[in-house]
Amino acid sequence: MIKIVPTTPYQDQKPGTSGLRKKVPVFQQPNYAENFIQSIFDSLDGYQGKTLVIGGDGRFYNREVIQTAIKMAAANGFGKVMVGQGGILSTPAASHIIRKYKAFGGIILSASHNPGGPTEDFGIKYNIGNGGPAPEKITDAIYVRSKVIDAYKIANIPDINLDRIGSQSIAGMTVSVIDPVEDYANLMESLFDFPAIRNLLNLGFRIVFDAMHAVTGPYAKEIFENRLGAPLGSVRNFVPLPDFGGHHPDPNLVHAKELYDEMMGDNAPGFGAASDGDGDRNLILGEGIFVTPSDSLAILAANANLAPGYSSGISGIARSMPTSQAADRVAARLGVNMFETPTGWKFFGNLLDEDLVTICGEESAGTGSSHVREKDGLWAVLLWLNILAVRGESVADIVRQHWATYGRNYYSRHDYEEVDAAAANSLIEALRNRLDTLPGTMIGHLKVTAADDFAYHDKIDGSVSKNQGIRILFEGGSRIVFRLSGTGTSGATLRVYIERYEEDCMKHDLDTQEALADLIAAAESIADIRSRTGRDTPSVIT
Template sequence: MIKTVSTTPYQDQKPGTSGLRKKVPVFAQENYAENFIQAIFDSLEGFAGKTLVIGGDGRYYNREVIQKAIKMAAASGFGKVMVGQGGILSTPAASNIIRKYHAFGGLILSASHNPGGPNEDFGIKYNTGNGGPAPEKITDAIYARTKVIDTYKIVDSADIDLDEVGTFKISGMEVQVIDPVADYAELMEQLFDFVAIRALLASGVRIAIDSMGAVTGPYAVEIFENRLGAPEGSVRNATPLPDFGGHHPDPNLVHAKELYDDVMSKSGPHFGAASDGDGDRNMVVGKGMFVTPSDSLAIIAANATLAPGYAKGIAGIARSMPTSAAADRVAEKLKIGMYETPTGWKFFGNLLDAGKATVCGEESFGTGSDHVREKDGLWAVLFWLNIMAARNESVAEIVKSHWAEYGRNYYSRHDYEEVDSDAANALVAALREKLPTLPGQTFGALKVEFADDFAYLDPIDGSVSKNQGIRILFEGGSRVVFRLSGTGTSGATIRVYVERYEPDASRHDIETQTALADLIAVADEISDLKKRSGRDAPTVIT
């Protein structure tokens, strides 16, 4: 039986760059999740009888919301729901399922790299039929609907057994509980040289893959241990847990420090990688070498033809504006397109769909390609192992060789987390007022060449996205970028990106923060960051 439930709108359901993210107690409010899900359905057309994919990263409250979503999908007229066993689907795996089975779209229940638990973070985002995050025109429509919604529809029925693979019926709608790993693992075997990677691991190269108690554990065990022959235990923290086992599932040098220290130790593994909560981010580290996400994108693009799925070459590269220009130099040498977009994977979708770009990346530990429409952590890890196998070189050798050929982009991101929102917005407003006066100004040895608030004109659909980050470029290729993040759930995160290009190979071994010290000081001077944020130092440096 379909019930129509009266409800009262919430005014705080504006989706960010990756859907709606709030603390679990917020989502657990009466009708909060139902309102947002119904607003999504109300903002879509033409889905009657079509397939909806539902899955999440296994975090706290995942199963409860999946049951609500299934019953609401049935009430709204979907013909079928495909849901991952146990409610599990990594974000790239969900994108693949949507694309492979020609689904109308999907609900991904995740707060990505944010912590999980009863008082931690939860999120819902909608992905369209291309497998990618909904564009702004859809998320704007969803938000508008949330502000006035007064009813939602739901089927009054028993819960689906999410732990049993099989097909069920609910109010005439088919519910298929699927193996969450099989289709994704099959796709990876099509893209990469598993024979060569298997030989690399058999030769004695030891790897450590840290799934951080999050969604990629089952995927990593199946791929690296079962299919590629890595010893049992090579995948760490492999069981997805509602609180991620207490881990903060953000694969960076702060939260994956134990893995980093292990790889850097004399007796540790030769190669290490970590994934985030929903499996779309990655960190790669080799003996003696941490690979920045910006360098990872550039190196994957430069070596793409070594992987069977990209043997014919790549059409172009896309990167988010704050990501370093390292990939730009690869695109220039390969004579292929280079696209600079706002932060948010959804901005890559049109470029990928149009065949303009093949490989994409963001400095926030996200890399991917046109195989799905999301960034993909394990894809990036497999690409690195494929490159290592094909070149018969270590991570450090590959990175240093790349710098010697293209120059090094020293790069760092300083995050000031949970800053008072008013103070953060005031900082950005003050910077915007300063923009016209900055060009020509000198700060020590640095002279401002150009300054703006980045705006993006989508070359495919002509849409314009404004106010995407303050850019200050200095003569010689250095720059600082200021941006407010849309991925947190409390306060505001101020991100400061600092970059210096160094073509001289004899200067490629300087410690990163030392190489960027003058730019970091100038960033504070121009923005009055420490005073306005009330912080003496960043919360996280990556």
């Protein structure tokens, strides 16, 4: 019943910041997914007889790889697999299931906000027992193993019925198909003041949530419409589709433009939100206002005590290095810990496990807390609704009051997508070679005070992560950050982050790109983006 299948290694299975992501046809190569899954198991110790959680975002090829992963888990000696009905589990829900049921770990099949379909993106990520993404020491070991693997183990059994909730035994292992929504929805109800939010909605406050035909659809329907009583139709595009309806499931101003236009138009709802392919990112909109992810992190941290689950306060805040420094000002005023980490949620895990921080965020629309070990789109939406219900003010009023209290961090990210990888790497290397000469130089009227390649020293496990992004710091606190994203599957994505702090309330209503114009020009001058990439403008500006 257990087959040992000879195989030939692939040399391109190096996990990025969120697991291994490639185009579907790459994963469909003979033994490609099997090699990577076996490499995961071969890099772990002590899982015999333990529980493995498996689920995904419903994208194309999700069901096929789930069947493979179940059969390989049985062959490798796991005692139990818990899998979401229909193969569905949002990333934060999977993290919660791992933690609640004390599973050994989990395999999450997703490429997050990337498009899905027969020629689009697919991904496999391993999460450890705390519910969070595997740290670099494990992903490095997986990659090393993948380059030399010569066989994998798989149970020779029929496919499991993923659509029927219940348990069965296969090859000596229990497979439990579970409701993917219930445990997560119950967790949300324990953290937030559902009666207060329900009352807000009963008073006629209108909300709209765009699930983008991705994984949060079933969760949002249950929470917003069934439990909170939002009118039918408040949750849109709620049926997960293998190709996300032909759209890009990224909740930004480009790919959620229809929602954005509605919120900026006449008779807009009071609150609009969206989440991405696997449910870990969020877009927050109020009537006539877009809340940047960096501002959202700061505002949520400043008001978290209004939610029952955080009524005693927070222990600290952590943000990824490219995220704006707005949250730093909140941490300073609250007198709590503040940590700056590399991009990638895995870097927050140790801080959360040691209770050094409670709320974490990344500028790429990811926000979350200690309730799980992943960023969580619906959690951020619910905390916003909790704050709105308690304060009785509009999104715009809350944002402007926050700026008046803390000052405004004008902030923008310019993405140059699918750039030639060699050109992108050359640009970063050229910047790296100039770091020692930049301090003291003038770029227009801006004086460079410091320049470095960010390195993170983990205070808990002593690990060091180098080359995490080029930082150019200017007199007065402005900064530009250059880094290559690890979430794409084609070419390279160059991300340029631009930030300026403005304390003067009279200057808080400027257009963001105009407020950052001199820094945007400085970024071009420093990095020669046009000549090195051939791009005149970014693909996406957020």
